[in-house]
Amino acid sequence: MDIPRREFIKAFAQAMALGAAAFDPVAGADGPTSWVFSAFQAKRRKELWGLLGDLPWQHQPGPPKVIKRERRDGYTLERLVLDLNGREPVPALLLIPDKLQKPAPGLLFIHWHGGMYDLGKEQLLIGDKAQPAYAPVCGDKAQPAYAPVCAERGLVTLAIDSWCFGERKHVEPGRVGEEDAFKLMLWRGEVLWGMMMFDEVRALDYLASRPEVDPKRLGALGMSMGSTKAWWLAALDPRVRLCLDVCCLTEFEELIKINNLKGHGIYYYAPRLLKYFSTAEINELIVPRPRLSVNGRQDLLTPPVGVEKVRQHLLPLYRKYGKEEDCRIELFDCGHVELPAMRQLILEWMDKHLMKPAFQS
Numbered sequence: 001m002d003i004p005r006r007e008f009i010k011a012f013a014q015a016m017a018l019g020a021a022a023f024d025p026v027a028g029a030d031g032p033t034s035w036v037f038s039a040f041q042a043k044r045r046k047e048l049w050g051l052l053g054d055l056p057w058q059h060q061p062g063p064p065k066v067i068k069r070e071r072r073d074g075y076t077l078e079r080l081v082l083d084l085n086g087r088e089p090v091p092a093l094l095l096i097p098d099k100l101q102k103p104a105p106g107l108l109f110i111h112w113h114g115g116m117y118d119l120g121k122e123q124l125l126i127g128d129k130a131q132p133a134y135a136p137v138c139g140d141k142a143q144p145a146y147a148p149v150c151a152e153r154g155l156v157t158l159a160i161d162s163w164c165f166g167e168r169k170h171v172e173p174g175r176v177g178e179e180d181a182f183k184l185m186l187w188r189g190e191v192l193w194g195m196m197m198f199d200e201v202r203a204l205d206y207l208a209s210r211p212e213v214d215p216k217r218l219g220a221l222g223m224s225m226g227s228t229k230a231w232w233l234a235a236l237d238p239r240v241r242l243c244l245d246v247c248c249l250t251e252f253e254e255l256i257k258i259n260n261l262k263g264h265g266i267y268y269y270a271p272r273l274l275k276y277f278s279t280a281e282i283n284e285l286i287v288p289r290p291r292l293s294v295n296g297r298q299d300l301l302t303p304p305v306g307v308e309k310v311r312q313h314l315l316p317l318y319r320k321y322g323k324e325e326d327c328r329i330e331l332f333d334c335g336h337v338e339l340p341a342m343r344q345l346i347l348e349w350m351d352k353h354l355m356k357p358a359f360q361s
Contacts, residue, residue, distance in 0.1 A: 037321055041285050045236060048277060048285070051270055052194025053185065059086035061202060074098050075151035077125075082160065084202035085195065091167040092203070093121050095147055095157040096212060103214035105354040106207045107150060108240075109159040110200065110222030110229045111166075113265050117174025120166020121159040143338050146221070153350060155219075158207045162225075163196055163267075175265075182266045193270045200233050208239065217241055219354050221346070223338055224248050224301070225267065231293070235285035242353040243291035244346050247299055247336050249329065251279045254306030263301045279306070280313035287314065288322020290353045294342040296334040304331050 049055075062083040070077040078094040097104070111123040119126070127145030150157040161168045164178040171177040182192045200220075208215035219242035222230040227248035234243035252274060255261060283291075293310075295302045311329040318327040328349075332339055 034321060037287075041287075044277075044281070045285055048236060048282065051191075051273055051276065052197060053191035053270075054189045055194055055198045056085050056087065061205070064092075064206065072147070072151075074148060077147075082203065082206055084160075084199050084206075087195075088168065090160050090199060090203075091121065092158060092160040092206075093124055094210075095124070095150055095155075097151040097154045097156065099152070099154045100156070100212060101154055102212055103217075104154050104156050104212050105217035105219065106210070106213040106215075107155045107157045107219045107221060107350075107354070108200065108204055108207055108233070109146060109150070109157050110220060110226035110233075111159060111162065112223050112227075113165075113225035113267070115175065115265075117165050117169045117177070120161040120168070122166065124157065124159040143340065143343050149347065153347075153355060155350070155354065156207070156210060156213050158203060160199060160203045162199070162229075163192060179266055191270050192267050196267060197229065197232055197236060200229055201237055204233070204237060204239060214357070215239065217354050217357070219244060219350065222246065224336065225265070227293075228268065231283055231286065231291070234289065234291065235282045238289075240286075241289055242349065243286055243289065243293075244349060245291070245293045246338050246342060246346070247295050248301060249279065249283075249293045249295055249310060250302040250304075250306030251309045252306075253278070254303040254309070255301075258300065258303050260300050260303075280310045283310055283314055284317055287317045288326060290326040290349065291328075292345060292349045293329040294338075294345060295329075295331055296336055297331045298333070298335045301336055307331055 064083070065081040066078055067081060068079040070079070075098055076096045078096065080092040080094055082090040082092050084090045109124045111120050125145055125147050127143060127147075147157070164170075164174060164181055169177060171180070178192075185192050185195060204218060204220075207213060208218060218239050220230040220233050220240050221244040222228075223246035225248065227245035230243055230245045231249065234240040255263075293307075295304075295307050297304045307329060308331070311327075314327050314329070315324055318324045328345075330342075330345070332342060
């Protein structure tokens, strides 16, 4: 991407106003070009936040409440209530592996939607048992839960209930609660998607603050709604060292072309977004940090032409500012489902980019 001189000067000034934490040089690149791109990213990151409505940045989170500790096979599970937004408490799960080598990498596991308003954070423990009923296209066996996988690798893993899901589902049916939350927030100058992303950023704050965790080795993983949240989070927050997203990456315009806006819940839509950003332009804010995206060619939520457009946009940026091999965006012959081959790639990328200390990567 070529950045005009005028745009760079504006970006540099805005990045300086945001502070050093928002103006990190692009890792893996040398010389002034990397600083130009970092300044550009900082400016665009601020613009992206600006599309997400009024957010409670002034709220200072209180201490977490430990509701229960459970011994599981290979890990201790803490059931927590977090104070993230000052609006409502956020139930959470924290998985602390027995095989813990401090400081350990941290993973934010982000649950999906699927109309399963009761599931929420418990997806970390239950896995994809419900998935075949939701996405029968491939007919593959359900994948096991991520909890034992994360424990085996020594990943300290946090999962929260999103707005309107799990213990934050306040009305029946859940869809009505989601739509009511969207409407009320809109009246208040807020955006449901913005509040969802705000909670994930604050959850990342908590994960990074844990004494067991290395704040320089943080990853985000999700499928479907969780996938979209993962790459948005990585775009909005440079602390996400590794982005792993499953079955929800495509250019917005391609979704419009196949007339499938109905495929996504109301949470997915933020006012004025398309005036300022494409999917690829959001994802370029992740460069040059490692990211793996696996998607289904038969998935109507991710038109394959749109997946390929994002890949075509990002690979030259990774070549210029980092390493091309740190961006992998794949299409598999399936629908909205996590295949064993997808899981294998995810585990390989966890091992490569999270398990080693930062200075060894």
